[in-house]
Structure formats: C-alpha cells, structure tokens
Amino acid sequence: MNLSPEVIIVGGGFSGLAAAKKLHEHQIPFLLLEARGRLGGRTFTKKFEDFYLDFGGQWIGPTQDRMYALCHEYGVRYYGTYNQGKNILDLRKKIKTYRGVIPKISLLALLNLDWIIRKLERLARSIDIQNPWNHPKAKLWDKITLEQFLRENTRFEDTYAIIRVGCDTIFASDPDQLSLLHALFYIRSGTSLDCLINVENGAQQDRIVGGMQHLAEKIAADFTDSIRFNSPVKSVQKQENGYELSGEGFSFSCQQVIIAIPPPLLNEIEFSPALPSSKKAMLENYPMGSVAKCFMIYDKPFWRDMGFSGQSVSDQNTPFQAMYDCSPADASKGIMMGFSVGSRMNALFKNSKDDRQNIMKETLSRYFGSKAENFQTYEDFTMSDEIWSRGCYAALMPAGAWTTFRDEYRTSVDQIHFAGTEAATRWHGYIEGAVLAGESAASKVLSSISSKS
DSSP states (O other), X not given: OOSSOSEEEEOXXXXXXXXXXXXXXXXXXXEEEOSSSSXXXXXXXXXXXXXXXXXXXXXXXXXXHHHHHXXXXXXXXXXXXXXXXXXXEEETTEEEEEOSSSOOOOHHHHHHHHHHHHHHHHHHHTOOTTOGGGSTTHHHHHHSBHHHXXXXXXXXXXXXXXXXXXXXXXXXXXXXXXXXXXXXXXHHXXXXXXXXXXXXXXXXXXXXXXXXXXXXXXXXXXXXXXXXXXXXXXXXXXXXXXXEEEETTEEEEESEEEEOSOHHHHTTSEEESOOOHHHHHHXXXXXXXXXXXXXEEESSOHHHHTTEEEXXXXXXXXXXXXXXXXXXXXXXXXXXXXXXXHHHHHHHTTSOHHHHHHHHHHHHHHHHGGGGGOOSEEEEEEGGGOTTTOSSSOBOOOTTHHHHHTTTTTOOBXXXXXXXXXXXXXXXXXXXXXXXXXXXXXXXXHHHHHHHO
C-alpha cells in the first residue's frame, strides 16, 4: 500500500475505480479509501449458496460504450435480459396482457400517452447536457416539477398511471421530487426516453454474468494493493503542500483528491477550509432517489413456459411499479424482481420482511396463478438503508436547483475533484455515467500534474 500517494480517491464504486484505473495506467501513485468492506458502491452483488442477486445497479445498454468496453477488456460476459412473451398491465386491480413496450389502454388514452412521450422527447432534444441552465426556457422548466408537467399534460387516468410508472422507475423517485428541467436533462443525458424505457435497444438490455460487482472486482484486480477498505473519510484539510485526509485510526497526505461518493456522504465530510458556500448550499438540498428491489426466487422461471416475459407495469394498487425476469443466464433459477420506488417503497418497508414477502407472493399469484406460491426464498434490499449509499440510483435536482447551482457539483475546488454519477453529463444517474465522471476527474489530475512538469 502506497502511504505517500500523489492522489487519494475517496470511494470504491465504479466512479472511483474508473479514476483509479486511469491513474494506474499513467503510473500515478494513488490510494483509494473505501468506507465499506467491498467494492462496487451502489452496485452490490449478494451471493447465496447457488445463486446471486444484484441488489444495486445491474443493467447496461446501447450507447453505454465505456461499460461494454470494460466488459470486453476484462473478459466479462454479459447476456440479454429475458424479453420474450406477454407483458402484464395491472391497472385498477384488473390485469391485461400485451406485447411490446406500450400497454393496451383505450385509443384516446393511448394517443395521449404517445403525445406526452413525444413531447418529452422533443423538449429533451433541445437540452444542452453540458449547460442545461442556458436553455431559453430553463428558468420556466426549472420552476415546475415533473409531477406538475405530467398532470398538466395527461387527459386520462390510465395515461397518467402508465407515464407515472415509467418516470418513477427511470428517476427512482416520485415526480414531485425533481424539476422538469432535471427530467429533460436526464432523458437527454441517457440518449432518449425511448432508450431509458426499453429493454431491447434500451438501458435494460444486458446484464453481467455473475453480477455487476464482478466487473468492479475485475477492474480493481490490477491495483488491489492501493485500496484500503473500512476507511470512511471524516475530514479533508488543506496543508502547505497538499491535503491531509483523516478518519478513525488513519491519516494520509496527498497532492490531489478525487471524491467519488454519494452527495449526502460528501456533505458530512469536514473540509478545512470549508467548501464554497454555493457547493455547500447545493449539498444541503440534493436528495437521493429511493428504490427497493424485491426478489422472489424459484427453482426455474416457470412464467416463460406460460408465455410470459416476466415484465409487468402496475398502478398504485401494488407496491411494485414494475417487475422483470432477473434469472441468471443459464436459467438455473427463476428470479422475479420487483421495483418499489419512492412513496410506494416507503409504504412497503413499513411492513416486516415476512409481510413484504407475502405481499409479493400475492401479487405474483394474481399474475401467474398458484405456481407463484411455490417459491424457494424471498430477499429484498434498498440502498436507502445502507449507511454508505443513502439511496439510489442518484441524487435528484429539485425545482430551482439547476438554474441556481448550475455545474457546481462537478466543479473542482483547488485540487479537489468530484466524481460519481452525479458529476456526469452523459448517462447521468447510471453506472456508465459514474465511469465517465471518474475518468474525467482523473484527467483533471493528469492535466494538473502535466502543467507542473
């Protein structure tokens, strides 16, 4: 372990690892401090006796070029999300089936849904992801929430229910928690709304064989001696010749710092001198998304034999906005995963784990009949309860934040650089964005070193 590093990286998620990888390739001495006893950050693959579950981020898809490149570089295989057969629409406690992306609803409601999706796409295409606050209508769009926009533009309850589910699962939040401008930036950042929603040719297209954390561990294998686990940083103090980073039982010095942790954790670090007041003010109101992943494990994916894809969309009558078939590549287990987001998640997790299990069993029994009752085990997890994450997928810009704080989060302070998916302009909120932001922070370090030589 290098005890006199040029750079200290705080956080061992994909962003911190991407920064470390780039510094390692340029032979820059660094030390990575990770608060947890594992790598991966907001990705977390939990291994059981004969299966694994991705409790955190799990998908990659087209235009996420860095993630695919990393898979190829490290020989990590990926496979397509199961996407064959009938999908389920659960509205007003009535179940319908459909194929493709758009559920079966009345013609007028369907036309309204198509219109609002096209409108969101059109507005998002006008956003400059580098400077979303410069749009002529930025102040107007930043003043209202996504919820206000949806209510003003939907004419039918079925239209609202379906577009609401889509937005909940894309942003990991109720739509009243983020501004319309943030939603448009996020859509443009992730290529398009169509891309964010879809499985085939979309953000949910592929999964990593062995789980997403497997890729994180492969990346770190070349520099494990430069990683220190169970080391949460409590203070960053500027010294005459660099910085001193301290925590319980340790203190290290360096010339430059890369911070790649969720915003709520950044807000708890004591900086001396203090961070600029504008950055501090932003961190005080930069809430994380909230999502739970609930898993029912079977001996096989029996729904496939019944002609179902395993995908469902549901209104407020169930705790699960959406469900997906998350079985392993070889279908050696049948794994159904339900997303519970925002206020639905909060309500669901007021119940005991046994009660949550029964709620999911009853929901799946409604969809697939008595076979759904013969499960092997149930598991669930929310990053909101994990002390070193505080939520997932990413922090959200509420009304007024973009036009007030602009690019404050990703702006360096002297030789302190900020990464994490929140610092990304491309694929913001996704693992791809985390990687890009980590590489960008490392590039700033390299540029600084180059300018001094």
